[in-house]
Amino acid sequence: MLVYKFGGASVKNAEAVKNLYNIVKNSTQNLVVVISAMGKTTNSLERLVTLYFKKNSKWKDSFKEIKSFHFEIVGELFADKDDAGIQDIQHRFDQLEERLSQDPSLNFNFEYDQIVSYGEIFSTVIVNAYLNKVGLASKWIDIRRCLKTDNHYREAQINFELSQQLVKDSFSFKDSKIYVTQGFIGSNENNLTTTLGREGSDYTAAVLAFLLNLKHVTIWKDVPGVLNADPKWFDDTIKLDKISYLDAIELAYYGTSVIHPKTIQPLQHKGIKLNVRSFLNPDDPGTVIGDSSYSKLIPSFIFKMDQVLMQIFPRDFSFIAEDNLVKIFGYFVRHALKINLMQNSAVSFKVCLNNDQSRIPNVIDDLNEHFDVSYENGLELITIRYYDNATIERVLVNKDLLLEQRNKQTIQMVVKDLGSNT
Ligand code: ASP
Numbered sequence: 001m002l003v004y005k006f007g008g009a010s011v012k013n014a015e016a017v018k019n020l021y022n023i024v025k026n027s028t029q030n031l032v033v034v035i036s037a038m039g040k041t042t043n044s045l046e047r048l049v050t051l052y053f054k055k056n057s058k059w060k061d062s063f064k065e066i067k068s069f070h071f072e073i074v075g076e077l078f079a080d081k082d083d084a085g086i087q088d089i090q091h092r093f094d095q096l097e098e099r100l101s102q103d104p105s106l107n108f109n110f111e112y113d114q115i116v117s118y119g120e121i122f123s124t125v126i127v128n129a130y131l132n133k134v135g136l137a138s139k140w141i142d143i144r145r146c147l148k149t150d151n152h153y154r155e156a157q158i159n160f161e162l163s164q165q166l167v168k169d170s171f172s173f174k175d176s177k178i179y180v181t182q183g184f185i186g187s188n189e190n191n192l193t194t195t196l197g198r199e200g201s202d203y204t205a206a207v208l209a210f211l212l213n214l215k216h217v218t219i220w221k222d223v224p225g226v227l228n229a230d231p232k233w234f235d236d237t238i239k240l241d242k243i244s245y246l247d248a249i250e251l252a253y254y255g256t257s258v259i260h261p262k263t264i265q266p267l268q269h270k271g272i273k274l275n276v277r278s279f280l281n282p283d284d285p286g287t288v289i290g291d292s293s294y295s296k297l298i299p300s301f302i303f304k305m306d307q308v309l310m311q312i313f314p315r316d317f318s319f320i321a322e323d324n325l326v327k328i329f330g331y332f333v334r335h336a337l338k339i340n341l342m343q344n345s346a347v348s349f350k351v352c353l354n355n356d357q358s359r360i361p362n363v364i365d366d367l368n369e370h371f372d373v374s375y376e377n378g379l380e381l382i383t384i385r386y387y388d389n390a391t392i393e394r395v396l397v398n399k400d401l402l403l404e405q406r407n408k409q410t411i412q413m414v415v416k417d418l419g420s421n422t
């Protein structure tokens, strides 16, 4: 038994869905296939829900765009307009449209989960119908019936206890050898849809493997495996053949975009191997993540662009100590702002964050009650795991180093790009 997880890029058009079929059909084992929304659908649905929540009638254009994107794929996959798959997908769009024709509640995060989750419903309905049409008898499972979470809309936490038996019952492999289900979504005790945080489908795959006691999870991606740097910023990247759970957690935590940070822990707990493979070259072995014997000290580089460095000073000239930190963290939690790096001195606290302008001005407003705040944007955060002097020098060419933090394995640096002319 295996879990295969396919992200948005691996189902972004009809050709990609056919490629998915070719990969799935070659499996000799029973499969749980976890799928994300098609292409950039989640971003489109985020725009849709924002308009809808503001009661801006432009949501209709946004809805049409999402619908036609999916129906273009459906049209290429199913020649016969009466195919049951087409009717099912039409029905799901009708359901969403019906919902959008009602006024929103006052809770944006709730509305977000009810609407954005349709991306995964659409993709899995289409893929499942296609697999059946071409002769693979797969079964569609609504993961919301078995993956139970708390009520924290947009960042829901899985309730492992409640989910355990429900998941086992749904994925019994008695009625099918292949199950197709959604990543990223779940439901709370009231059966209302929740989502697990952006890019959460990897995590769903890991949680299902954990609950079903499987030995392997494979994440199919558009990259050859886990690389030691993003090819966007580095031209001589190395693919890591094997890495340890701990290295994978650290790399994901610091921002390697290949695996969602929460994915590894449930796998590590039961020694479930995670294989990251390329759906473009499905015969390549990719990267395998496993126990500490897999650790190799190859330097990895993580670049986060568009960073903000914020400095927070207590107004009453008190020191940065526990009482001030409690207040500061309280504000960041309230605004769901994630801190990428933090450092304190006697009289100031520095944090490095993604430049999220929908949240930063609000957190500053709150902070201003007790603190003065200064900030600089347009910065980069560079992390090197297994650094040495040569790797540090390499990344600091033409950069002004504003802040650094290091431990034995990892260095993090907030830098300002000085441009190529200076
Ligand atoms: N579709 C969701 C997202 O784009 C979940 C995922 O792709 O993992 O965030």
Ligand code: MG
Pocket: 007, 008, 036, 037, 039, 042, 199
């Ligand atoms: Mg996605």
